[in-house]
Amino acid sequence: MRASLVLGASFAYGVIASPVTSRSAVTAPNLFTSLSNAIDNPDTEKGTSATMADIVSQLKQNPDKTPKSAHSALSTIEQIMSNGDASSIVDLARDITKAGLIPEDILSLLDGYLDSEINSLQNQNPVINKSIYPSVAGDAPYSIPEHKLRSAIYIPDSFSYGRDGKTPVLLVPGTGIPGGTTYYFSFSKLGKTTAADVVWVNLPRAALSDAQLNSEYVAYAIQYLSALCGGRSVAVIAWSQGNLNTQWALKYWPSTRKVVQDLVAMSPDFHGTVERYLVCPALALAVCTPSLWQQGWDTKFIQTLRTDDGDSAYVPTTTVYSSFDNIVQPMSGPNASARLGDVRNVGVTNAHLQTVCAGQPAGGFYTHDGVLYNPLAWALAIDAITHDGPASLSRINLAQVCQGILWPTLDLKDMLATEGLLLIAVMELLAYQPPALDEPPIKEYTKKK
Structure with a gap:
């Protein structure tokens, strides 16, 4: 229990x-x-x-x-x-x-x-005038009550609602860790480095349930945050499964594309992972959950997402990934799960740490969660948010950035605490009931042309 x-x-x-x-x-x-x-x-x-x-x-x-x-x-x-x-x-x-x-x-x-409180699903957020529920024309319908979608968004007291020229940034968590805790030791501090206003979405049951439902929270949060800031475009920084949820939202809630200026994808598994055995199905009777099933490279969820060029970017996208990812594989070469195509010519930067910073500290042994504190990952995120289009390596001082291990805003405590997030993921996995024996069925709205 x-x-x-x-x-x-x-x-x-x-x-x-x-x-x-x-x-x-x-x-x-x-x-x-x-x-x-x-x-x-x-x-x-x-x-x-x-x-x-x-x-x-x-x-x-x-x-x-x-x-x-x-x-x-x-x-x-x-x-x-x-x-x-x-x-x-x-x-x-x-x-x-x-x-x-x-x-x-x-x-x-x-x-x-x-x-x-930072992990709350019961936040008292204001009702907005813009009608984005139960659906916008062309979007998939929401199945979750609007008050639940709205209350899952956490808005810090420091948020300026798009004033002072700050860019609204939505942080989307990965699997097994609540949103507030996921980013507490990393990108929640983004405002200290650049003119960014961060909020995050907390996904029920730490995003272990159906990823299709998690995507509803992301789609709504994007539209809500933009409306809350007077219609301004927002940037999205997502980690792990959060990128699948965001890409799914952009695909099946196409109205979100109009208000997303950037997606910065940390350790994304756009093509699924062959490492799912780490938790599922090897421990299926103990800890397997719906979203873990869905993230296998051969699942219906991943195959559905990838169809009709769903494995190409819908908005300017910057992906950041490491060969030494201990959860998502493969994460190097042309078949890296993190890579997105650009058939829509919106702009994509696929940044492999060990290629960009080859033989240097920032190109070292960074794991799935280690990308959250990697200095190149931070430099790319900031560059993407502060410029049109995706991040550009040509604008970054790689000679300096690649020599670091942490982004200067962060310290050793942030690094160790980020590694400690794995304990929370373990407890959430063991707490999940009932265990899932297969992935959830694909939603009907995906079958409509």
Whole structure:
């Protein structure tokens, strides 16, 4: 049950931390208790239970192995991934914990994520005058009530509603981690670097349910954010599955294309992944969920998205991806899952970290979540948002950017906390009920010409 996996305290790091407003009635003492409860979950397979026990043991020991620099942290991550021992996402969580990448102070930041306001699905956002519901002509119909779509959007107090020349930016999370927590240690800080106004959408059940429904939240959030800012175009930064949701929204809610100036895609799996075995179907009886099924390279969802040039950009798009992605593969060469075509001539920049910054720190061992703090990824995002069209490598000082490990706005704590997001994904996966035995059926609206 979800109740046994909920964490207790609230965030206490950074300026956007806020008191509990959602799901606060259900709590558990702390992360250790939550992980311990997962061990006794009758729906958890025996091998997973043993691995979870190992994670809890490592957390309690709290060995003094914490990296003292971003360089040493990246080296530790490389050692973990190079060993190749992980056969599931739970194993990966065990290994990064064992290596000391999630020290006690980082755990205190992650503790209580479900009760944090930044992850709320019950935000009191204003009703807008523009009619975007139940559908705009030519768009697929929404199946989710409008008040749920609207209340899933989190608008920080600092948001200026398109005033002062700031670009509204919608952050879309990936699989298994709520939106607020996903970006808390990375792109929520974008406004410190450039004239960007960020909001994010929190997807129900941490985007583990049907990706087609997740896409409804994204489509609505795009239109709502634009209307809220007086009709201004918005930029979208998405991570992982969030890019599938955004591309699906752009395809089947074509009215969104008119108000999206850029899509910046971090670690996208536009063509699915052959690494789905990390969580599904190898652990199907324990943790497989609808959206995990859908992200396999051979699924009906991916094939439907790719038809009719759905694997080409609908808006100016910048993709950023790494060969060492531990979730999405392949992520190099012409068949990289992250790559989009440009048959509509809207402008596409496919940026492979190890090609652009070959042999340099920023082209190093960055994992699926590591792209969120990579300095080249940040430079590309900022360039895309502040110029017409996608990001251009010719406008970026690559000699300087490629020598970094983190974007200057971020620090080691942000890096380690981003790696620690994997623990949240593990708990969300183990908490998901009922497990899915196959992908959801494709929606009828996709069959209409």
